[in-house]
Amino acid sequence: MEMLHYDFMQRAFFAGALIALIASVLGVYLLLRRQALMADMLSHVSLAGIAAGALLHWNPTATGFAVALAGSVAVEWVRRTYKTYSEISIAIIMIGGLSSAAILMSRSNALNKSFSSYLFGSVVAVNRTELILMAAAAAVGAVFFLLLRRPLYQLTFDEDTAKTAGLPVKWLSMGFSVLTGMIVSAAMPIVGVLLVSSLIVLPASLAIRIAPSFAAAVWIAMTVALGGVFAGLTASYAFSMPPGASIAMTLLLILLAGIGAQKAFVKLGKRIHRPRDRSEKESPSRIPRLSNKYSYMQSGGEEK
Amino acid sequence: MRTAESAFVRLFIKCKIYEYMERILDGLGGRLRKSAIVTGAHTVRSRLRMMQKVEVKQVQLATMREVMFGYADVPCLEDVTVDIRFGEFVAVTGPNGAAKTTLLKLMLGLLRPWSGEVRLAAKGTDGRKLVVGYVPQQIAAFNSGFPSKVLEFVLSGRFAQGSWLRRLRAEDREQAERALRQVGMWEWRNRRIGELSGGQKQRICIARVLAMEPDLLVLDEPTTGMDKDSRLGFYELMSRQVREHGRTVVMVTHGLAEAAPYLDRVIELRRKEDGGWKCCTTTSCRGHFSPAL
Known part of the structure; x- marks a missing residue:
């Protein structure tokens, strides 16, 4: 545990834990809403914002944050207008964001060197402002997911039924998008474009596969992400690998191991539970008839 | 005309x-x-x-006055004038592509009509906010392996009532259990909803809206994928919701012959001479079923 004696490793672990916890929860909802690409897209757009901020000599972190928020509102608006084409629009905005980021960054000498650090992250070089911003975004996210967990469950399941059940779907959906933009743009300078999407997508996709219930999916995703970040950081320290890439690789390995374990478990379960399953299948599974009161209706009302 | x-x-x-x-x-x-x-x-x-x-x-629960609506530039529904009263069991029928689902969505306010007027009562018969339970024809979340237990899912029907943060009471669990038993899915309560068959998914969706204790139940082809016994059980269940609990049921169905004994009214969508769809209401003559008698 000597690595925790270093100041920068402490901050890296703290930032990594914050991002892991909030991004994985966000990922469960994003994946189920079929918006997994959205986080990726927002991180690219945020990158363009950072580049523009550096060029205009504004605070790059702030401009990246603002641009990502604007992007999330834009995506939500596009999604509402063209429901079926949301993936295409996300891809288009993503290309726009990345290309303009690359062009803007080549213009400004100040940032040109750290372009790759924005892509692959610099979690061990996280500074104080970024850490505070991340903590604030994580806190807002935690409150959001905690207070709105029931409406979000209904919304994630199906928007139409959520709307007819009386939920303010538009506001919830917009709030969710804005929150996504916030978390992504706060996390992006710390862990990089690559790691933001892997932290959002990988733990959630494993959790959705293996979780027995929705609440369990959220907890599993958080655990997996936290474990992946800690293991990845430790590995990067021990074998002096780039931290972002080693975290992403660890998460990928966990995902593969999890899926493999699940498949093995199912096979094992089949062998053990074969008799029980059969008896379950034989249990009646139809809507029970209420009473004989209605039976006369089938016979034309004679028995009245 | x-x-x-x-x-x-x-x-x-x-x-x-x-x-x-x-x-x-x-x-x-x-x-x-x-x-x-x-x-x-x-x-x-x-x-x-x-x-x-x-x-x-x-008073009318839902009214539509000369509603016109279309998805592209051509209207697919024209001249729709429909009234749904409280305490009715109404079926909507018509051939494929007759915009039955569209009619329901318009009625529920999920779609906005091009012209005409759609009104849904703000309050139920008990004077509280109208509770609407909607079972769509297809739910995309079922395909993507939504991770949820059957019971958890049906309990989410209870979220519609009260604050978003209230503690779920024993009553809520009882309602969810009753709803699951009513559709014959109580034994499956601990299964993941992704493991169920199509007909079973349909039924837990019905259980969820029953758990809501809604004033208005709107069901879009709820009996697809059900066997005959289940269908009849379902019609009886809905009929009881209407007669004994004073709820209103509007459902899209193709099996009119089977459902007819339970229905108060049938709304039929017919093709107009110039290609659009219009709406005809036929009142089935089931006098001994009117709630007043």
Whole structure:
């Protein structure tokens, strides 16, 4: 545990834990809403914002944050207008964001060197402002997911039924998008474009596969992400690998191991539970008839 | 066409009459309430309340007036005028592509009509906010392996009531259990919803809206994927919701022959001469089923 004696490793672990916890929860909802690409897209757009901020000599972190928020509102608006084409629009905005980021960054000498650090992250070089911003975004996210967990469950399941059940779907959906933009743009300078999407997508996709219930999916995703970040950081320290890439690789390995374990478990379960399953299948599974009161209706009302 | 017009005129007059009656009752109510204190005539007040209750019952739950709607530049629904009253069991029928689902979505306010008027009552018969339970035809979340247990899913129907943060009470669990038993899925409560068959998914969706204790149940082809016994059980269940709990059921169905004995009314979508779809209402003659008798 000597690595925790270093100041920068402490901050890296703290930032990594914050991002892991909030991004994985966000990922469960994003994946189920079929918006997994959205986080990726927002991180690219945020990158363009950072580049523009550096060029205009504004605070790059702030401009990246603002641009990502604007992007999330834009995506939500596009999604509402063209429901079926949301993936295409996300891809288009993503290309726009990345290309303009690359062009803007080549213009400004100040940032040109750290372009790759924005892509692959610099979690061990996280500074104080970024850490505070991340903590604030994580806190807002935690409150959001905690207070709105029931409406979000209904919304994630199906928007139409959520709307007819009386939920303010538009506001919830917009709030969710804005929150996504916030978390992504706060996390992006710390862990990089690559790691933001892997932290959002990988733990959630494993959790959705293996979780027995929705609440369990959220907890599993958080655990997996936290474990992946800690293991990845430790590995990067021990074998002096780039931290972002080693975290992403660890998460990928966990995902593969999890899926493999699940498949093995199912096979094992089949062998053990074969008799029980059969008896379950034989249990009646139809809507029970209420009473004989209605039976006369089938016979034309004679028995009245 | 003429008959439809005259029916509309009659309805309009009826509505006007109700409106006046309501006003008079309101005025009367104010005066009677004052006098009730003097005379201590509780009976007057309760009778008034009864009269008002009857009044509420007569009011339309949903009205659509000359609604026109289309997805592209061509309208797919035209001249739709539909009334749904409280406490009715109504079926919507018509051939494929007759915009039945669209009609439901318009009624629920999920789609906005090009022209015309759609109104859904704001309050239920008990004076509280109208609770609507909607079972769509397909739910995308089922395909993507939504991670949820059956019981957890049905319990989410209870979220519609009260605050978003309230603690779920024993009553909520009882309602969820009853709803699951009503559709015959209680044994499957701990399964993941992704493992169920199509008909079973349909039924847990129905259980979820039953757990909501809704004033209005809107079901889009709820019996697809059900076997015959389940279908009949389902019609009985809905019929009981209407007769005993005073709920209103609107469902899209193709199996009109089977459902007919339970229905109050059938709304049929027919092709117009120029290609669009219009709406005809036929009232089935099931006198002994009207709730007043």
